Every structure is written in structure tokens, then in C-alpha cells.
Amino acid sequence: MYDKILRERELKVTPQRIFILEEIKKMGHASVEDLHERVKDVYSSVSLATIYKNIHLLVGEDILTEVPVHGRKPMYEINIGDHVHITCPHCGSVEDNMDMDTAPFIAEANRQTGRKFDRVAVMLQGACSKCNN
Amino acid sequence: MYDKILRERELKVTPQRIFILEEIKKMGHASVEDLHERVKDVYSSVSLATIYKNIHLLVGEDILTEVPVHGRKPMYEINIGDHVHITCPHCGSVEDNMDMDTAPFIAEANRQTGRKFDRVAVMLQGACSKCNN
DNA sequence: CTGGTTGCAAAATTTTTGCACTGGT
DNA sequence: ACCAGTGCAAAAATTTTGCAACCAG
Numbered sequence: 001m002y003d004k005i006l007r008e009r010e011l012k013v014t015p016q017r018i019f020i021l022e023e024i025k026k027m028g029h030a031s032v033e034d035l036h037e038r039v040k041d042v043y044s045s046v047s048l049a050t051i052y053k054n055i056h057l058l059v060g061e062d063i064l065t066e067v068p069v070h071g072r073k074p075m076y077e078i079n080i081g082d083h084v085h086i087t088c089p090h091c092g093s094v095e096d097n098m099d100m101d102t103a104p105f106i107a108e109a110n111r112q113t114g115r116k117f118d119r120v121a122v123m124l125q126g127a128c129s130k131c132n133n
Numbered sequence: 134m135y136d137k138i139l140r141e142r143e144l145k146v147t148p149q150r151i152f153i154l155e156e157i158k159k160m161g162h163a164s165v166e167d168l169h170e171r172v173k174d175v176y177s178s179v180s181l182a183t184i185y186k187n188i189h190l191l192v193g194e195d196i197l198t199e200v201p202v203h204g205r206k207p208m209y210e211i212n213i214g215d216h217v218h219i220t221c222p223h224c225g226s227v228e229d230n231m232d233m234d235t236a237p238f239i240a241e242a243n244r245q246t247g248r249k250f251d252r253v254a255v256m257l258q259g260a261c262s263k264c265n266n
Numbered sequence: 267c268t269g270g271t272t273g274c275a276a277a278a279t280t281t282t283t284g285c286a287c288t289g290g291t
Numbered sequence: 292a293c294c295a296g297t298g299c300a301a302a303a304a305t306t307t308t309g310c311a312a313c314c315a316g
Contacts, residue, residue: 012271068201068207105255109217181280182282185280
């Protein structure tokens with residue numbers, strides 16, 4: 001699955017990289033610490049330094065995207081292009097909302113400003129179902 | 134100016150607080166490091182710890198708002214309610230755009246999801262005029 | 267084989283904390 | 292005078308870096 005993506009960018013396919021990518025895919029969104037936690041359970045030899053190095057590399061290659069979260073450490077997700085995020089101010093959880101399209105927003109911004117924007121990050125904030133109780 | 138706001142919340146009006154608030158007002162958006170830099174020039178006794186403590190306090194009181202920025206340290210601004218931010222991926226500068234209204238976005242999100250969102254953060258990304266050269 | 271990648275440990279950076287002292291009210 | 296707020300220095304947490312060993316291509 002991810003070996004192909006890595007090979008396309010001429011990056012070496014290492015078990016550590018595959019692990020990181022699959023873990024993020026599985027979790028949807030993961031922080032560096034989340035990843036380190038998961039690693040310790042399954043595959044104890046992956047070092048924190050390797051996670052940091054790969055996160056930076058993979059974000060730079062646009063394979064991952066950083067999702068900044070108010071008052072928290074950033075999360076990382078598999079890059080699937082712009083979409084709306086929802087975060088809970090209580091627990092910091094992040095979810096995707098694929099129903100609202102962000103493209104019109106960029107188009108409108110380009111039109112109004114005469115500039116050409118590459119991306120938009122939209123982060124809705126509201127209590128998640130767990131924290132609503 | 135800010136002394137009134139502080140007094141309303143029963144916070145003490147200290148020169149450090151006034152300095153921090155006025156500096157952020159002046160700069161529009163400032164990181165903790167930005168503030169510390171400015172402090173050293175003008176008023177060398179304000180400690181980093183005090184800046185951190187006050188930032189947390191003032192964000193908690195909704196006097197300041199944290200603006201998370203992709204791949205950078207968060208910036209802080211005087212809370213003026215939701216509005217669109219623009220950041221430059223090269224230099225990390227942040228500017229406001231007051232022309233695009235975020236309220237319809239929340240309304241639409243509430244309608245589509247049946248939830249009730251408190252805020253939206255919208256961050257447009259595109260090269261600033263300086264970095265375009 | 268060979269250069270990219272890893273793990274480890276150390277260094278650098280960033281943020282938090284404890285506590286005595288200060289200063290706003 | 293009281294107690295929130297400050298500064299300092301130490302501790303904790305986070306991120307980066309250097310380098311020898313390793314392994315994917």
C-alpha cells in the first residue's frame with residue numbers, strides 16, 4: 001500500500017516508515033506522542049528520533065499533513081487534500097468532515113483579494129459526543 | 134485601555150500585563166518568543182515565565198486568542214472574535230482578513246451536522262508579498 | 267556496495283514549576 | 292496587610308543533532 005507511494009518519491013521502504021503510515025491511517029489523526037505510544041506496544045525498537053525525522057520528511061513530501069490544534073500538539077494525517085476538521089476543546093480529539101467543501105472558500109478568497117491561495121485549513125470547534133456528557 | 138478590561142475580570146493591572154497586551158496589539162500577532170524579544174529591548178526585567186503565565190491566563194480569559202500556525206509556534210492576538218487568517222508558508226507571517234465572514238460557515242456546519250459549533254478557525258495559506266519576490 | 271535510514275545518547279530548545287519576594291488593591 | 296503576580300533558577304518536557312551501525316536497493 002504505502003510502499004508504492006514511498007518508492008514513487010524515491011524514499012526507502014523501511015518497516016519504521018510503513019509502521020508510522022499505517023498507524024496514522026488507522027488512527028485517522030495522530031500526534032508524535034500518540035505514535036510513540038503505539039510503537040512501544042508493538043515494535044519497541046522504533047526510536048522517537050526516527051518518528052520525528054520521518055514526520056518531517058513525510059510532511060515535506062506531502063504524504064502527511066500537519067493539523068495544528070488550538071492549545072495542543074499538532075496532529076498528523078495522511079494527506080488527502082483540504083477538508084474540514086472538527087476538534088473538541090475539552091479532549092482535543094480531531095475528526096474529519098468530508099461533507100463540507102473547502103474549494104469555494106479558496107475561490108472566494110482568491111476573487112476578493114486577487115491573490116492565489118494554495119490551501120485553507122478550516123477547524124470547527126465544538127464539544128464531541130463523549131465530552132458532551 | 135487594557136486596565137479596564139483587566140479590572141473587569143478582577144485581574145491585577147500590572148505593568149507586565151499592560152506591556153504584553155500593548156505589544157500584541159501593536160504587532161497584530163505575536164509568538165511567545167516575539168514578546169520576549171520586545172521585552173528585552175524595552176523593559177529588561179520581564180521574565181519568560183511571566184510571559185508564559187500571562188499568555189495562558191489571558192487566553193483562558195478570552196482576552197487573547199491563540200492562532201495555531203502550520204509548522205510553527207502558535208501566535209497570539211487580541212480576541213476580536215472569529216475571522217479569517219492568512220499565513221505565508223515561507224516566512225510564517227500571519228495577517229487578518231476582516232472582509233470574509235466566518236459566521237455563515239458555522240451556520241452551515243450546524244445545519245449539516247445538527248451540532249452546535251462555538252468557533253471556526255480559517256487559515257488561508259499563500260505566499261505573502263515579501264516572499265513572492 | 268553504498269548512501270539513505272536508524273537508534274542511541276547528548277545537546278538544544280521550549281515550557282512548566284516551586285518558592286521567596288514584590289507590588290496592586 | 293493580603294494575596295495575586297513576579298522573577299529566578301531548577302526541573303520537566305519536547306525536539307534536534309551527531310555519529311556509528313544497519314539495511315534497502
